[in-house]
Amino acid sequence: MxxxxxxxxxxxxxxxxxxxxxxxxxxxxxxxxxxxxxxxxxxxxxxxxxxxxxxxxxxxxxxxxxxxxxxxxxxxxxxLLAKPSEAPGAGPAAPQASSLLNPRISVDLLFDAAAFSREDPGLFGGHDPVPRGFKITNLEFVFENAVDPYFDLTVIPVMSVEEGETGLELEEAYGKTRALPGNLRLLAGEWFTHFGRHNSMHAHAWEFSTIPLFLPRFFGPDGFRNPGLELSWIAPTSFFLEGLASLQQADGENGRSFSFEPTDDPTDPTQTLGGHSLLDEDVEGVRDLATTLRLSASTDLSETTTLLGGVSAMFGDNATGPHERTAIYGADLYLRWKPIEARRGFPFVSWQTEAAWRDLEAAADPSTGAPDETLDDFGGYSQVVWGFFDRWTAGGRVDYANGDGGLARSDDPLRDRRARGALALTWYPTEFSKLRFEYGLDRAAHLDDRLVSSFVLQLEFLIGTHAAHKF
Amino acid sequence: MKTLISTLLVSFLPATSAASPVRVVATLPSLKAICEEVGGDRVTVEALCAPRQDPHFLDPKPSFIATLRDADLLLVNGLDYEVGWLGPITEGARNPRIVRGGSGFVDCSAGISVLEVPAAGASRAEGDVHPFGNPHYLTDPLNALPVADTIASALARAAPAEARYFEERRKAFRRRLEEAFFGPALLAEVGGDRLVRLAESGRLEEALALPGATGKPLRESLGGWLARMAPHAGKSVVTYHRDWSYFARRFGLTVAANVEPKPGIEPSAKHREEVRELLERGKIPFLVTRPFVERRSTDYLKEKTGVSVLVLPLEVGGFGGERDVVTFHGKVVEEVAGALAAPG
CATH class of the missing domain: 1.10.287 (Helix Hairpins)
Incomplete structure (x- = not known):
């Protein structure tokens, strides 16, 4: 030896x-x-x-x-050890330098083909599948990455094509802190306000092709999103408890309940609030901004079932007068069940319910004869989605909205009594594409209380960075 | 009422106290198990994914945010395995330590020799490709060693006063795993470090032909899982997904085909027939599938060809009851060796 x-x-x-x-x-x-x-x-x-x-x-x-x-x-x-390695393998994976520094990019196309039993179905969502025929509902680009050790940046422009016109819009653009102490996070820019659950979801993540009724009624075609600041906090509790407060501009097409700027068309019923004409006012103070408060909490009821609930409130001056206030309150609930050994995420059952109330102090309007009054509105929906088989889901939704007070309410498409239901069948070939067929039945006072049927075929294609799913 | 008040008070107290051990959250149960080997009683470890859950399709539950809020370390598999759900919870936790780039974010793939890195120009037309390579490296028992090294370094950074303790436990774990893998006699004769390097460089077979202390080939000192699998080296298997590539490479098996035509894509009838023909032609005795995929295809292949179907968990705890890495891999080896030894 x-x-x-x-x-x-x-x-x-x-x-x-x-x-x-x-x-x-x-x-x-x-x-x-x-x-x-x-x-x-x-x-x-x-x-x-x-x-x-x-x-x-x-x-x-x-x-x-x-x-x-x-x-x-x-x-x-x-x-032997000095000889070159014979083992397969590429060594530690080395991402390309460009992929580290460039933003992560994804592109998502949402395409609709729709038919309605009435020529104008009275839909006001920015991503709703109107008019009849084909529509590029949403072409969304997402760019995101860390700015430096302190901030992340997300920029989401969207394009749409309507009647041959291509539109480009900045849907969201915000920076947020990465390392604020005390479980805090500050967000600055423009974003979909964290009011309720649906408002902050992008169109391609919806379970149905239309936005719930109350969102365009209370806010605007896309719900509420505007520039501002948000501070949020996670409580040091054994369960998830988050509180947030934000301050945002309240003008533009999404600020319908606040500093909404009317167009020059006095015959357009969507340009007034319950028959009250709107003033075009500049921001004079915090009262003219939209203040949002939200508290949400979640618990796992079991290993397979999770409950998430929240309450939201939004306040600000509205445009019916110089100092009239609007208050919107909301409550939302989300329950999800998925077994441990789910196959690629299936089966699952989710139940999502949301309701919102608006109290809007409206100044008297001598030009229309509208009195000094409070307009009360309500809206809410409840939906169940069942992932019943690998890559297939079936869903049903009921959606309701109604108003109280104001002039000619039954002719006002954004304050009338309206109820609708929808059934959707969706097939996901992979995580990156989907094909949906949806049937809807709608009854609105301003559409003479007649039933309107809708048939929507929706396709989604996603390329680029694998987007993370939100709960 | 008193109970209710005290329950509420307790729920509003901080989740952990300041003087507690290093608080670790692992995305996967296997990473948790390795961390427990290294960290002993100086760490608390929680895994987000259950042992028989598909880590690629985990829901980013808000409770994960609460779990991550106070974590000192977050252990991730990396290679985009958790890409579908990790971002929202690490951002939501508002814990600067555990976001990517933070002092406590630990990518356990750091020391791994990665397989199947897609060539430039690859796209999702080839299925759900992972751009950084095959993420299922934990199926290779020896890959637990570099992962343990990575975790030990991270723990030592998080708790420098305990560095020696972690290092000793890392060494002890390494020795236990090496002994289980190579057998005690070979380990004593050649040394663990050298054996692992030989295995990594693909030169182990040549080394085993060398004469040992007694003049007989080292192969005669071989024991452990390697000896259990040695008679089957060169055999072919079929796997449902590309999750056993690392295991197959380690034990000299060939993955002849996948039941999925492309990663993440369910088989068409045509592809199923191709796999059936291959199973019959190649006399392949069994195929390996995972707990969380469809059973129709494998049931069909079983019925048509008589192939035995082995449902193997990918994570420690997946068999039910086993809690440590060595026991888990021992069970996997026993299952695979048993299936390969069965008359075809």
């Missing part, structure tokens, strides 16, 4: 024994040798120290693998 009769460990043990014996000898030696008066004590000590150092060097050398006598096996193994 290459000149080593004993394993290294054993040899090291023997050398330690030799060293200890020598040390013992050195201690005893002065007593016996001093009587002969030959070498001095100092000389003997120096000689002994030299011997100890030499032995320590030898022992150390035996402990050092580089200088240890090498066996034939050791050498053969080392020769």
């Amino acid at each position: 290459g000149g080593t009769a004993f394993p290294l460990k054993e040899r090291a043990r023997m050398d330690r024994f030799r060293l200890q014996s020598l040390a013992a000898g050195l201690l005893l030696a002065p007593l016996s040798r001093a009587q002969g008066q030959e070498p001095t004590v100092e000389e003997r000590l120096r000689a002994a120290e030299e011997r100890i150092r030499r032995l320590e060097r030898e022992l150390g050398a035996q402990r050092t693998p580089e200088t240890a006598p090498r066996s034939g096996l050791d050498e053969a193994l080392d020769r």
Whole structure:
């Protein structure tokens, strides 16, 4: 075995024994040798120290693998290890430098083909599948990445094509903090306000092709999104509890209940609020901004079932007068069941319900005869989606809205009594595409309380970075 | 009433106290198990994914946000395995330590030799490809070693005073795993570090032909899982998904086909027939599937060809009851070796 009769460990043990014996000898030696008066004590000590150092060097050398006598096996193994690797594998995955610094990009196309039993079905959502025929409902681009160790940036422009005209709109653009202490996060820019559950969802994530009735009624075609600031906080509780407060501009087409700017068409019923004309006013103070407060909490009822609920409120001055206030309150509930061994996310059942109330102080309007009054509106929906088979879902939704007070309410498409239902069947070939067929039945006072049927075929295609799903 | 008040008070107290051990959250049960090996009683570890759950399709539940809020470390598999759900919960947790780039964000794929990295120009036309390579590296028992190294370093950074403790436990885990993999005799003769390097470089077979201390080939000292699987090296298997590539490479098996025509794509009738023909022609005794995929295709192949279908969990705890890495891989090896040894 290459000149080593004993394993290294054993040899090291023997050398330690030799060293200890020598040390013992050195201690005893002065007593016996001093009587002969030959070498001095100092000389003997120096000689002994030299011997100890030499032995320590030898022992150390035996402990050092580089200088240890090498066996034939050791050498053969080392020769093998020195050869180039034959194992497949690319080594640690190294992302390209560009992919680290460039934004993550995804593009999502939502395409609708729709038919209605009435020429104008009275839909006011910005992504609703109107008019009859084909429509590029939403072409969404998402760009996102970390700005630096302190901020992330998300930019979401969307394009749509309506009657041959291509429109480009900045849907969301916001920076948010990455490292604020105290479980806080600050968000700045324009974003879909965290009011309820549906408002902050993008059109391609909806379970049905139309936006719930109350959102265009209370806010605007896309719900509520405007520039502003949001501060949110996670409570230090054993369950999920989040609180947030935001302040946003309240003008533009989404600020219908607030500083909405009317067009010049006085015959358009959507340009008034319950028959109250609207003033075009600038922001004079915080009252003219939209203030949102939200508290949401969640708990896992079991390993497979999760409940998430929230309450929201939004306040601000409205445009019927100089100091008239609007308050909108909302409550939402989401329950989801999915078994542990779900196959690619199926089966599952989700139930989502949301309701909102609006109290809008409306100033008297002598031009229309509308009195000083409070307009009360309500809207809500409830939907169930069942992932009944791998990659297939079936869903049903009921949606209701109604108003109280104001003029000619039954002719007002944004305040009349309206109820509708929809059934949707969706097939997801993969996570990145879907095909949906939806049938809807709608009854609205401003459409003479006649039933309107709708048939929608919707397709979605997503390319680019794998987007994370939200709960 | 008192109970209600105290329950409410308790729920509003901080989830953990300041003097507690290192608080670790792992996305996968196997990462949790490795962390427990290294961290011992100086860590608390929670896994987000259940052992028989598909980690690619986890719901980003709000409770995960509460779990991550106070974590010191977040262990992720990486290679985009958790891409479908991790972002919203790490952002939502408002914990700067565990966001990507934070001091406690630990990508456990850091020391892994990654397989099946797609060539430039790959697209999702080839299925649900993972742009950074095959993420299922934990199916190879030896890959637990670099993962343990990564975790030990992260724990030492999080709790420098315990660095020696973590290092000793890492070494002990390494030795236990090496012994289970190579067998005690070979380990004593050649040394774990050298054996692992030989296995990594694909030179282990050549090394086993060398004469050992007794003059006999080292192969005669071989034990553990490697000895259990050695008679089956070179055999072909069929797997449902590309999740056993690392395991197959480690034990010299060939994955002849996948039941999925492309990753994440369910088989068409035509592809199923192709797999059936391959199973019959190649006399392949069994196919491996995972707990959370459809059974129609594998049931069909079983009925038509008589192939035995092995449902293997991918994560520690997936068999039910086993809690540590060595026991889990031991069970996998026993299942696979047993199926390969069965008359075809």
